[in-house]
Amino acid sequence: MDTIGADTKISNTYLPEKPELSPTLISDTELLSEFSHHVQNIARINNGSFGCCPKSVISAQQKWQLEFLKQPDDFYFNRLKDEILKSRLVIRDLVNADHVDEISIVDNATTATAIVLQSVAWEFLQGKFNKGDAVVMLQYAYGAVKKSLEAYVTRAGGYVIEAWFLFPVNSDGEIVSEFRKALERGKANGRKVRLAMIDHVTSIPSVPIPVKELIKICREEGVDKVFVDGAQGIGCVDVDMKEIGADFYTGTLNKWVFCPPGAAFLYCRKSNEIDDLHHPVVSHEYGNGLAIESAWIGTRDYSAQLVVPQALEFVNRFEGGIEGIKKRNHKAVVEMGEMLAKAWGTHLGSPPEMCSSMIMVGLPAILGISSDSIALKLRTHLRNNFSVEVPIYYRVPGDGVVNPVTGYARISHHVYNKPDEYYKFRDAVNQLVNDKFTCALLAW
Amino acid sequence: MDQEARNGELTHHVSKKPKLTRCISEAEIRDEFSHHQHGVARINNGSFGSCPKSVLADQQKWQLKFLQQPDDFYFNSLRKGILESRAAVKDLINADDVGEISLVDNATTAAAIVLQQIGRGFTEGRFHRNDTVLMLHCAFQAVKKSIQAYVTRAGGSVVEVQLPFPLASEEEIINEFKKGIEKGKKDGKMIRLAIIDHITSMPCVVIPVRKLVKICRDEGVDQVFVDAAHAMGSIKIDVKEIGADFYVSNLHKWFFCPPSVAFLYCRKSILSSDMHHPVVSHEFGNGLPIESAWIGTRDYSAQLVIPSAVTFVSRFEGGIDGIMQRNHEQALKMARMLANAWGTSLGSPPEICAAMVMVGLPSRLRVMGEDDALRLRGHLRVRFGVEVPIHYQAPKDDGQPQAGARDKDGIITGYARISHQVYNTLEDYEKFRDAVILLVEEGQVCQMLLTE
Numbered sequence: 001m002d003t004i005g006a007d008t009k010i011s012n013t014y015l016p017e018k019p020e021l022s023p024t025l026i027s028d029t030e031l032l033s034e035f036s037h038h039v040q041n042i043a044r045i046n047n048g049s050f051g052c053c054p055k056s057v058i059s060a061q062q063k064w065q066l067e068f069l070k071q072p073d074d075f076y077f078n079r080l081k082d083e084i085l086k087s088r089l090v091i092r093d094l095v096n097a098d099h100v101d102e103i104s105i106v107d108n109a110t111t112a113t114a115i116v117l118q119s120v121a122w123e124f125l126q127g128k129f130n131k132g133d134a135v136v137m138l139q140y141a142y143g144a145v146k147k148s149l150e151a152y153v154t155r156a157g158g159y160v161i162e163a164w165f166l167f168p169v170n171s172d173g174e175i176v177s178e179f180r181k182a183l184e185r186g187k188a189n190g191r192k193v194r195l196a197m198i199d200h201v202t203s204i205p206s207v208p209i210p211v212k213e214l215i216k217i218c219r220e221e222g223v224d225k226v227f228v229d230g231a232q233g234i235g236c237v238d239v240d241m242k243e244i245g246a247d248f249y250t251g252t253l254n255k256w257v258f259c260p261p262g263a264a265f266l267y268c269r270k271s272n273e274i275d276d277l278h279h280p281v282v283s284h285e286y287g288n289g290l291a292i293e294s295a296w297i298g299t300r301d302y303s304a305q306l307v308v309p310q311a312l313e314f315v316n317r318f319e320g321g322i323e324g325i326k327k328r329n330h331k332a333v334v335e336m337g338e339m340l341a342k343a344w345g346t347h348l349g350s351p352p353e354m355c356s357s358m359i360m361v362g363l364p365a366i367l368g369i370s371s372d373s374i375a376l377k378l379r380t381h382l383r384n385n386f387s388v389e390v391p392i393y394y395r396v397p398g399d400g401v402v403n404p405v406t407g408y409a410r411i412s413h414h415v416y417n418k419p420d421e422y423y424k425f426r427d428a429v430n431q432l433v434n435d436k437f438t439c440a441l442l443a444w
Numbered sequence: 445m446d447q448e449a450r451n452g453e454l455t456h457h458v459s460k461k462p463k464l465t466r467c468i469s470e471a472e473i474r475d476e477f478s479h480h481q482h483g484v485a486r487i488n489n490g491s492f493g494s495c496p497k498s499v500l501a502d503q504q505k506w507q508l509k510f511l512q513q514p515d516d517f518y519f520n521s522l523r524k525g526i527l528e529s530r531a532a533v534k535d536l537i538n539a540d541d542v543g544e545i546s547l548v549d550n551a552t553t554a555a556a557i558v559l560q561q562i563g564r565g566f567t568e569g570r571f572h573r574n575d576t577v578l579m580l581h582c583a584f585q586a587v588k589k590s591i592q593a594y595v596t597r598a599g600g601s602v603v604e605v606q607l608p609f610p611l612a613s614e615e616e617i618i619n620e621f622k623k624g625i626e627k628g629k630k631d632g633k634m635i636r637l638a639i640i641d642h643i644t645s646m647p648c649v650v651i652p653v654r655k656l657v658k659i660c661r662d663e664g665v666d667q668v669f670v671d672a673a674h675a676m677g678s679i680k681i682d683v684k685e686i687g688a689d690f691y692v693s694n695l696h697k698w699f700f701c702p703p704s705v706a707f708l709y710c711r712k713s714i715l716s717s718d719m720h721h722p723v724v725s726h727e728f729g730n731g732l733p734i735e736s737a738w739i740g741t742r743d744y745s746a747q748l749v750i751p752s753a754v755t756f757v758s759r760f761e762g763g764i765d766g767i768m769q770r771n772h773e774q775a776l777k778m779a780r781m782l783a784n785a786w787g788t789s790l791g792s793p794p795e796i797c798a799a800m801v802m803v804g805l806p807s808r809l810r811v812m813g814e815d816d817a818l819r820l821r822g823h824l825r826v827r828f829g830v831e832v833p834i835h836y837q838a839p840k841d842d843g844q845p846q847a848g849a850r851d852k853d854g855i856i857t858g859y860a861r862i863s864h865q866v867y868n869t870l871e872d873y874e875k876f877r878d879a880v881i882l883l884v885e886e887g888q889v890c891q892m893l894l895t896e
Binding site: 037038039042044046049052053058065066068070071072073074076077108109110113118122148150152156252260261262278280281282283284285286287297298300301304380 | 479480481484486488491492493494495500504507508510511512513514515516518519549550551552553555556559560567585586589590592593594597598694696702703704720722723724725726727728729739740741742743746822825831
């Protein structure tokens, strides 16, 4: 299939060059079959954590694995580089980057973060940044990102500032104003803000962030570089590198774009400055540019990186391709979220227009979710006793609030989900409430 | 053997001999490797290793298990499985504590971990500028680049120990190493790290690591890192005996695991607590083994099938020891056959070879540089269906080669590194023998060879 195909505009918004859409769209039966390996009879409403991979992509991946195992020397010398380049070209088109040089393929967003932050660490260590210069991030940044900041930035002498905003969120404006305040703190005492790390959609609690606006503010306020963590990006929200305007952007392909685990990209905007980014696992390709370095970090299985074209072929078996999938996911998850909130008498964690393919739904206060560990125990309880897989977020209640909602479920919707799964979740929670279950019972 | 034995239980301790009903047959071995490309004399197990079908099947089961219900897998299966794999490795290498064993992708990753730690010693002022890191001149290229990226960049200096080749005895290695240590300590410098290959890659020889580690300790070297990428499954490993601070070996080269998995052994000491995986996850600070067991969402299946590989080797007579012994014998036998047929010689004495041997190529082929070596390798692959890496060995500066490195026509400058693994047959090496004889008869020299 020609993956550098015709330009197909579907709506008024600019779309990158898209592969030809499949002549016949995937049928319901085919869809069921493609995900028939998923454990049946569980409500798998957590696509946001680990994603999914259809059978046809698994099968394509196994072919790649076998190609290597059959004659690895030949594969290494004659095929690997070209095939990784093909994947990078597909990603370039998918995210509307200018140049394939800007696209490196890595295992996951965690790796991309280490790459960017390691280069920031070197700038501190080699005196290009002053000790105490700041890196600004969001309070709800992913756990691994916070640790990476500790390991690389704080350790090298940088000062990490968190922008806090309240959850539930009512508008973009709340996020924007808190971010401005954080930038001000970053610039206090003559410091420079060397990097702003902004989630495209925070993980948990899941809230889409107005990245374009925040980046504009960063530019106005003299922030050196901006790094967008788009782990929940493609397939969730619009991902267009030129539109967003970040210096660095990482996105995963295994969550919403049907790749197997181990496929993500790091976009590095071409600039006049030399970006001294390196993959931390140094091979003989060191110094040949991040994309080349990342394409060989020692002998390993690169098949997840090689199936990207086949995964995009799968995407295009759906009406509207990735755009269509995203729109339908958004519509369905809002519908299901509102259904649940109504059934439980609670509310959504953010307005419907501020959600992606995931949404936060308040759980009945009576469940008494009182800590992070209790939230995890409730999640386990739902898995083991009700066959519902959904992450639960614990929100510290505000002072003086009566019967606060302290627990939120993050429900996801992807192409394989069915309404029954959300009804199952609805009924499970209703049963817990009817049984006068409280999470205190889980605190053994 | 029970392939399902790995579920939930550690059933194999290699120190106890497993009870076999019968050993794997020739036909079964052929079947296990039937996915290897037919018609190729695959005598290069050393580069990318090999993985039998039964281990691949187990790997696919693990991969599927994750995809079936990834949350459940992450919370309930992954850690347990990785711990079992680490425990299996601990037994194989005679480590004291499973806490000393981390699983990583490959030796390249392990090198980055060790060298990043050394780099921090320089950037955080614990080491003096220009304190040294010692390595062999023939260290793997990735390791050299890693030293550049983490040590040189941070202000450390590097001392290279020349490995004489061809070699007459391991004494030559020890003497050169001692010279290197002196150089590293010159002018009051401290040697912060010595990196010693257990089995060098190209040219391939077995290094007397235990002796070299002892010299390091006697000479006050801070830390010793043994890069044993090739060792697991080709040579006996006893980390306590060897006595290094860090020891890494790949399991996908000679221990039948799929690409890719390696173990990094870190001797329990105060130093090793600052070891971190460079890909930082929420497990940061929980110890290297735990950090390495979760570096974000990816496929950990290669790490999870180590017990399956242990089961596989137990199907052979004598288990992994038997395999190693036979590989060593056959590799030497085939090497001698080739050297006799070509009128050349081996690159080192038999006792410092494991399952790979360097065999001199006829000087008439005129391997005059790295390009020639690569060209010859490509030509052998394309024209003859022979896969074997070629090493270029420059003659000594004074124009005189080391003793024995001549054939009747001139100086031997090219060596083939032949490997022997359980799937190799006599025909593989005969094919290679005949290809080279033909090239010589045709009057070919490397520069002329086509590789398309």
